[in-house]
Amino acid sequence: MTPRNLMSACTLLLFFVWRLPCDQVIAFSRTDGTVFLSNGLRLNGERASDAGGFAYYGIKYGQAKRFEQSHLNTDFAYLNDTNRPKKGPVCQQTLYPVLMLVNGRNLTMSEDCLYLDIYLPPENSTHNGSWPILFWIHGGALRIGDKDMFDGTILAKATDAIVVVMNYRIGAFGWFSTGNDFAPGNYGLGDVKLALNWTVDNIAAFNGDADKITIFGVSSGGTLVSAMMLDDYVRNKVSAAIPMSGRLFWPASVQKNPREVAARFAARLDCPTSTLEEMVECLRAASVDDILRVYMGMATPLGWFGTMPLFQPVIDGLHIRASPRTILKDRASNKLNNRDFGRYIGGIMQGDAGHHIQRSNPEWLWDHTTHTYNTTERRLTQFFATLRGSCNEQAVSESRARAALHFYNVSQELSTVEYRQVLIDIISEVMFLYPELVEYLHYAEERPEDSYLYINSFDPGFQNVGAFHGVDYLHLFRGPLDSILGNLTSDALTEALQHYIRTIAHTGHPPGIYTDKTGNPNQYEAIDQNATWSVKSTDLRERLRFLESLVAPC
Structure with a gap:
């Protein structure tokens, strides 16, 4: 052509x-x-x-x-x-x-x-x-x-x-x-x-x-x-x-x-x-x-x-x-x-909602803010009570906060930093993983061998917002964008993401073992804090059903 x-x-x-x-x-x-x-x-x-x-x-x-x-x-x-x-x-x-x-x-x-x-x-x-x-x-x-x-x-x-x-x-x-x-x-x-x-x-x-x-x-x-x-x-x-x-x-x-x-x-x-x-x-x-x-x-x-x-x-x-x-x-x-x-390759940052929390409730991310199991439950209740398009009744919001902590097996003995991360991760799943799973699983039902999902959990350590919305593109493009993260920018993550995108550009599919995918919609690729890719499996349809229950109208 x-x-x-x-x-x-x-x-x-x-x-x-x-x-x-x-x-x-x-x-x-x-x-x-x-x-x-x-x-x-x-x-x-x-x-x-x-x-x-x-x-x-x-x-x-x-x-x-x-x-x-x-x-x-x-x-x-x-x-x-x-x-x-x-x-x-x-x-x-x-x-x-x-x-x-x-x-x-x-x-x-x-x-x-x-x-x-x-x-x-x-x-x-x-x-x-x-x-x-x-x-x-x-x-x-x-x-x-x-x-x-x-x-x-x-x-x-x-x-x-x-x-x-x-x-x-x-x-x-x-x-x-x-x-x-x-x-x-x-x-x-x-x-x-x-x-x-x-x-x-x-x-x-x-x-x-x-x-x-x-x-x-x-x-x-x-x-x-x-x-x-x-x-x-x-x-x-x-x-x-x-x-x-x-x-x-x-x-x-x-x-x-x-x-x-x-x-x-x-x-x-x-x-x-x-x-x-x-x-x-x-x-x-x-x-x-x-x-x-x-x-x-x-x-x-x-x-x-x-x-x-x-x-x-x-x-x-x-x-x-x-x-x-x-x-x-x-x-x-x-x-x-x-x-x-063309193949579908969708993905999210694990902490996509972190910078949104920083804008709306910055005190949740302050170093001196104390987080416990109970305060985490209350803050999740506040989140569900203001979630547009969802049921915002107080009793329902409280129930959904408790259900989320139970579903994700959140211990009552975590540190304040760990509870802060729980907040970011759960809110990110509701706001970003939920719509991503809706889309990905529909593509996987039609063409399982040509549909892929990834989750990026790399946290650059920027203002307590976790693996936040935009970490991926900041590391893909670099150059003038380095002024945002400064010395927190990771060369290792850049190399991993650019290799991932390069392989897709030249072959149409992700690199590595994931190219051997046989149509298992519960398989996804993850990149961790070491900027290392691995293939993981979980029941993504069960995850989607639960997330849908958290955003359903009254």
């Missing part, structure tokens, strides 16, 4: 016409980072670092009007603007302090933000032939984040794979929906699909193998990986999909009443709500600042867990055609095992 005699690549500056057929690509220089296309355009690459390969920055893959689906970009006049941001603008959002922790960030924001960057392995790469592709989707609760946080130089070199990072619309600009054609929603998801199609059609020019694309992402990026895999077209285009700590299968992750939420949002912006046409027209004319202000002010409270984004993915009949569970159940019933679909 993809030519094998083309070269690696570069960074930015001049770019090529959308959907240029692969057989029209005429040259790719492996020595100076230039690419020539049949239309005469020359792409000048930029060496990402002394030891890295070339990179292309700020490639505009799409265009979109507010609250409309994006389409392929065909206007490259922006390349003549010498004052443009090197990597292109990031999508409109309210910046959080955590986004500014990464060194060297000077952000320009715009609604015209559909750009991607491409990072290549070094030209002396020992890999023969075309390179596989790692297509990264950033996270940020569907309302913050951007591609610029993720420099793919180190990951591309470590994996001998091309790394593609991209922006997609977020917040109200990415997810506002009226539940019909006036504003169908899921624009951010459509952007990601458009960027993937762009990659499939054009990556051969960078010596990339379009038959070996792994899509992966963390947090809401993992949620979008899961949403992408609901589309059989996408499943048929990728060799593997890795949702990392995504939560598409959490009960509140798909918006059930978009029209009502849209009307409340419009009213706060003084837009008419008598007809949807007038309402959407008014919102399209509203200022970016007003939309951001109202959007952030209307985030749905989740008790101790912070807030839920106001707008989320919806069942639109296009990108998400039905309930995610319904789609996976139908697949499991039909078992289309003759189709060459």
Whole structure:
């Protein structure tokens, strides 16, 4: 499918016409980072670092009007603007302090933000032939984040794979929906699909193998990986999909009443709500600042867990055609095992909820806070009493806290540090392992030999939050992200995770003994405090049944 005699690549500056057929690509220089296309355009690459390969920055893959689906970009006049941001603008959002922790960030924001960057392995790469592709989707609760946080130089070199990072619309600009054609929603998801199609059609020019694309992402990026895999077209285009700590299968992750939420949002912006046409027209004319202000002010409270984004993915009949569970159940019933679909490889951090606890109840993680069996039970009761979409009655919450401590065999003779870890682990299982098991076990029922699960329990020792949400991507990408963990960053974990991702990129499945999996859905791979992988087995269906009992409505 993809030519094998083309070269690696570069960074930015001049770019090529959308959907240029692969057989029209005429040259790719492996020595100076230039690419020539049949239309005469020359792409000048930029060496990402002394030891890295070339990179292309700020490639505009799409265009979109507010609250409309994006389409392929065909206007490259922006390349003549010498004052443009090197990597292109990031999508409109309210910046959080955590986004500014990464060194060297000077952000320009715009609604015209559909750009991607491409990072290549070094030209002396020992890999023969075309390179596989790692297509990264950033996270940020569907309302913050951007591609610029993720420099793919180190990951591309470590994996001998091309790394593609991209922006997609977020917040109200990415997810506002009226539940019909006036504003169908899921624009951010459509952007990601458009960027993937762009990659499939054009990556051969960078010596990339379009038959070996792994899509992966963390947090809401993992949620979008899961949403992408609901589309059989996408499943048929990728060799593997890795949702990392995504939560598409959490009960509140798909918006059930978009029209009502849209009307409340419009009213706060003084837009008419008598007809949807007038309402959407008014919102399209509203200022970016007003939309951001109202959007952030209307985030749905989740008790101790912070807030839920106001707008989320919806069942639109296009990108998400039905309930995610319904789609996976139908697949499991039909078992289309003759189709060459990409493998599913889902996973979580064992302490995914640690940083959420730090934001909502920081005193739970303070060094001088005392934890006992009784205080742990009370804090779990508080958690269940504020869990959105669950039964929040006090008696039920108390019962669920006791049941959790019993199910996990929590001793009444642990240290205060051990009880603190119990809190993090149980809350993480409810909030992250539960939706992951729902998804994984559905895939395992359909295609057990092509469905994988991993759990990462590596704790870097950062602010008592355990093996927290994001430890994985901080160690995969490294570079500027090292400023977050500093000397707590583990080279051993980096090596283990990069080897894991490298094997998936090149073969489509995880490394080691796990590749001999024979369809046992209770088998999963674990990485421990020594950054060592091992295969473990437990009754995951029993675990899922118990976790479902903890989140059930009244």
